[in-house]
Amino acid sequence: MRKDQLLTRRRALLAGAAAAGAAGAAGVLGALPGDEPVRSAAPAPGPRAHHPLQPSAYRLRPMTGHGTPRSAPGRTPVRRKPLLRVSGRGSTMVLTFDDGPDPRYTPDILDILAEYEVRAMFFVCGEMAAQNRDLLARMADEGHIVGNHTWSHPLLTRLTRSRIRTEMERTCEIIDRSWGEPPRWFRAPYGAWNRAAFQLGAELGMEALAWTVDTLDWTTPGTGTIVDRVENGAAPGAVVLSHDAGGDRSQSVRALRSYLPELLDSGYHITVPRRQYL
Known part of the structure; x- marks a missing residue:
């Protein structure tokens, strides 16, 4: 199948999915135990802020994105723990990539996903997305989900509530303009969550998603080690964390x-989750 035919097919699938709404959606279940901020086993470094943050007008704009009008989103629940797993028919898994997009590695990842007709989730940092909007547009064309990973990848537990809001809102705005609609998913940098992050994310209509399989690819442990970690952690409902930016991601x-x-x-059926609250 030629690439232009493949993209046309994917656009048709996207249109069908949008019309179907939440029907047949893959639910999300399971959360981390405990009420303390949830952290990954080791922090995954990402882009750092190089520009002063400015107030965003995102919350003053209708959450409509581009293209055909959509119905207003339903209320997103405020959680105390991030979601971990997805449910679906058969052996469903989700692949996620954080910190990008990066023009050195993200196109190769997209090429591989396209080769196998697989969709994935990309949790992007706003400052990276602002420099690579064409890659977000490609993600939209090929049916991938784009989530919010803040603007500059800070440790949220050390920020004021106002600063967390600005980090989220600016990234929502970039995603809306480049991907074509506001993000419905959020992931805290380093896996460090707090009450403000959950509350503000819900206010912006985003569900919090963590992971069950951490490849620790940011440590560049070797291609074979990354492969082993994914294959050993593979299970129905598993969410795999990898990175497409923030350093040398050739091993990834x-x-x-x-x-x-x-x-x-x-x-395994590699797919993307659909929100229950739309």
């Missing part, structure tokens, strides 16, 4: 090319 790209066909051959 090579690992994806290795483990993705293995997962598919093993019967």
